[in-house]
Amino acid sequence: MSAPTAARAPRAAAPQPRRPSLLADLRRVTRHQLFWPVAALVVLVLACGVYSPGFLDVTIKDDHLFGQPIDILRQSVTPLLLGLGMCLVIATGGIDLSVGAVMAISLAVSLTYIDATGPGTGTALVAVAIGLVTALLIGAFNGFLVTALGIQPFIATMILMVAGRGIAMLVTEGQITTTASPAFKSIGSGFVLGVPTPVVIGAVVFVLVTVLVRRTALGMLVESIGINREASRLAGVRARGLEWSVYAICGLLAGLAGLVYGAPTMAADANNIGLMKELDAIMVVVLGGTRLDGGKFSLAGVVVGSLLLTTIERAVIIFHIPSQVTPLFKALVLIIVCLAASERLRKAVTGAVGRLVPARPQEAS
Amino acid sequence: MTTLLTPLSTASQWGARLRDPRYLPVTGTLVALLLILVVGQLRYSEKRSFLSMKLFSNLLVDNSYLLVLAVGMTFVIITGGIDLSVGAVVALVGLTTAKLLIGGFPLWAVLAIGVLVGAAFGTLIGVMVQYFDVQPFIASLAAMFLARGLCNVVSVESLGIKHEGFAALAAWKLKFGEGRESWSINLSMLIAFAVLVVAFVILHHTRFGRTVYGLGSGAGGNAVALMGLRAASTRVWVYVISGTCAGISGILFALYTKSGFNLTGIGMELDAIAAVVIGGALLTGGGGFVLGSATGVLVYGLLQVVIAREGLQSWWTKVLIGVVLLGFVLLQRTLSARRSRAT
Numbered sequence: 124m125s126a127p128t129a130a131r132a133p134r135a136a137a138p139q140p141r142r143p144s145l146l147a148d149l150r151r152v153t154r155h156q157l158f159w160p161v162a163a164l165v166v167l168v169l170a171c172g173v174y175s176p177g178f179l180d181v182t183i184k185d186d187h188l189f190g191q192p193i194d195i196l197r198q199s200v201t202p203l204l205l206g207l208g209m210c211l212v213i214a215t216g217g218i219d220l221s222v223g224a225v226m227a228i229s230l231a232v233s234l235t236y237i238d239a240t241g242p243g244t245g246t247a248l249v250a251v252a253i254g255l256v257t258a259l260l261i262g263a264f265n266g267f268l269v270t271a272l273g274i275q276p277f278i279a280t281m282i283l284m285v286a287g288r289g290i291a292m293l294v295t296e297g298q299i300t301t302t303a304s305p306a307f308k309s310i311g312s313g314f315v316l317g318v319p320t321p322v323v324i325g326a327v328v329f330v331l332v333t334v335l336v337r338r339t340a341l342g343m344l345v346e347s348i349g350i351n352r353e354a355s356r357l358a359g360v361r362a363r364g365l366e367w368s369v370y371a372i373c374g375l376l377a378g379l380a381g382l383v384y385g386a387p388t389m390a391a392d393a394n395n396i397g398l399m400k401e402l403d404a405i406m407v408v409v410l411g412g413t414r415l416d417g418g419k420f421s422l423a424g425v426v427v428g429s430l431l432l433t434t435i436e437r438a439v440i441i442f443h444i445p446s447q448v449t450p451l452f453k454a455l456v457l458i459i460v461c462l463a464a465s466e467r468l469r470k471a472v473t474g475a476v477g478r479l480v481p482a483r484p485q486e487a488s
Numbered sequence: 489m490t491t492l493l494t495p496l497s498t499a500s501q502w503g504a505r506l507r508d509p510r511y512l513p514v515t516g517t518l519v520a521l522l523l524i525l526v527v528g529q530l531r532y533s534e535k536r537s538f539l540s541m542k543l544f545s546n547l548l549v550d551n552s553y554l555l556v557l558a559v560g561m562t563f564v565i566i567t568g569g570i571d572l573s574v575g576a577v578v579a580l581v582g583l584t585t586a587k588l589l590i591g592g593f594p595l596w597a598v599l600a601i602g603v604l605v606g607a608a609f610g611t612l613i614g615v616m617v618q619y620f621d622v623q624p625f626i627a628s629l630a631a632m633f634l635a636r637g638l639c640n641v642v643s644v645e646s647l648g649i650k651h652e653g654f655a656a657l658a659a660w661k662l663k664f665g666e667g668r669e670s671w672s673i674n675l676s677m678l679i680a681f682a683v684l685v686v687a688f689v690i691l692h693h694t695r696f697g698r699t700v701y702g703l704g705s706g707a708g709g710n711a712v713a714l715m716g717l718r719a720a721s722t723r724v725w726v727y728v729i730s731g732t733c734a735g736i737s738g739i740l741f742a743l744y745t746k747s748g749f750n751l752t753g754i755g756m757e758l759d760a761i762a763a764v765v766i767g768g769a770l771l772t773g774g775g776g777f778v779l780g781s782a783t784g785v786l787v788y789g790l791l792q793v794v795i796a797r798e799g800l801q802s803w804w805t806k807v808l809i810g811v812v813l814l815g816f817v818l819l820q821r822t823l824s825a826r827r828s829r830a831t
Contacts, residue, residue: 282817461616
């Protein structure tokens with residue numbers, strides 16, 4: 124996305140040295156890959172604020188933060204966690220369709236353990252560990268199919284997308300396992316220093332992942348695999364192990380997302396937890412400006428994307444639009460984003476603009 | 489890859505076909521089908537024979553809509569694409585049909601509109617894929633959201649269809665046999681069979697069909713375009729075919745359930761993809777057969793019958809389908825690895 128624009132920028136600037144620098148700055152800002160998502164987010168939040176005064180209010184009750192913005196933050200954690208893992212997988216040129224099913228499995232495993240053992244804090248910790256390890260193993264299995272056996276990512280992860288809910292049902296024996304464990308519940312509905320626990324978890328995970336991939340060469344290697352697998356192999360990048368661990372991380376984060384998402388209800392509904400969430404995860408990544416064909420990725424974009432997605436869902440309620448049309452909105456947003464990213468459409472638009480503005484003499488080159 | 493079919497006419501060549509590497513996945517499907525039938529016959533024949541016309545009749549009654557979906561999906565998968573919208577389109581067509589019939593529209597118009605809705609969604613995906621370079625997976629995902637969203641706009645409650653003509657269509661059947669051994673052919677089966685035949689002819693005996701195989705055979709369809717075949721329009725048409733099949737399937741599903749509901753067809757696209765993959769189509773594109781996909785649907789349906797007969801809970805279906813899918817993907821993988829080593 125950014126490569127062609129970066130190449131075009133100096134050429135456009137060269138014949139017009141007298142262009143005011145303010146405009147050039149503006150151009151640079153608008154060309155940043157996160158500009159449009161952030162702009163959309165700001166406009167949407169402002170629109171909600173105008174339509175429903177008090178939307179932006181944050182109050183402190185019993186030392187806890189409350190308010191619509193906090194709710195949006197809290198709800199955006201699930202797509203954020205899914206999106207971070209998905210973003211890395213997509214950067215390698217892959218996709219993970221099993222994240223929704225992994226959410227269901229990890230929650231089912233954790234709650235079944237708590238149900239069998241008891242509501243103590245120690246049990247809750249063990250339950251979380253078991254759920255996360257299960258998710259990690261599932262991610263590793265996906266990675267095994269993709270890297271060791273060379274199955275297309277889309278297909279390899281679709282297998283678990285189909286079978287995963289069945290497995291979760293096997294774990295809960297077809298029931299909706301409900302149980303009580305205050306410690307476990309606090310993962311989803313508790314507060315740390317007044318901030319909702321999920322938000323803290325999301326922030327910590329985001330920082331960890333960012334440090335892991337951006338403070339080391341890991342992120343660059345992942346991008347190199349996504350951009351040109353063969354070239355990166357010739358350059359000595361050990362794609363197999365790297366790709367494998369990316370799928371494992373994605374599984375782990377999906378498991379965590381399942382626990383955070385399901386903890387407030389304490390009910391492992393294997394059929395419905397995480398249903399269609401893989402689509403949310405992909406949307407979040409796409410909204411954040413990461414292209415689906417792999418290569419360059421933006422973790423900050425995932426944060427913006429998940430906030431945008433959650434705000435869209437919330438805006439539907441604020442504007443009193445029947446909540447059933449939310450998928451319609453998501454579809455339109457996805458179609459618009461995809462079309463906007465399309466090289467062909469962009470060329471057509473810039474071509475039309477070029478024809479309208481005759482001040483670009485080397486159009487023929 | 490050499491996947492273009494040459495029409496063979498003599499029956500004696502079928503034996504050679506079964507051992508031909510490019511038909512091996514389909515041979516695997518046939519083996520799986522026979523295996524399930526034999527095991528079923530041995531295990532479930534206490535009162536009366538498991539293998540009977542009634543079994544196949546029921547199988548087709550229950551899965552005719554899936555057969556139509558799988559046939560459409562075969563075209564898309566052979567080009568190396570995917571269509572994830574079909575399940576949602578089935579739901580939307582069902583709901584549209586129900587709503588329009590309740591609104592008093594003539595039956596023929598309603599059925600035509602139903603099929604057209606499917607075709608419109610296919611066109612949308614095809615245009616996005618071909619002219620805006622959107623990945624098929626994403627384009628069809630967007631269409632899936634769109635269809636589900638429109639479903640919710642039409643109605644969030646199940647709409648029963650009480651139209652007399654529609655009920656007559658649903659109830660029409662040719663009966664054979666007597667008593668407990670009786671079996672029948674209903675309208676859905678005939679429609680599904682007609683779709684199957686038309687698709688078979690189009691895919692395996694026309695220039696369009698060859699182009700479909702060519703699109704999936706590598707170089708992103710460039711080779712096909714260089715040969716002077718209509719790569720661009722074919723790629724759009726492939727999705728139109730899949731969408732139209734989804735439209736027909738939606739009507740068949742409405743005939744089957746006599747209602748429209750916005751939550752029908754969740755995961756149905758995966759059933760269709762699974763059936764096509766089990767039927768021997770390569771998900772990388774370039775290989776697959778209409779009749780293979782039909783066999784895949786039978787395997788899928790029989791697995792459900794077996795699970796029901798074994799008294800297992802329904803969620804075992806998902807696990808088993810996953811396992812079978814994995815098995816067939818691995819089979820394809822080893823076959824294609826061996827083939828690329830051989831060349």
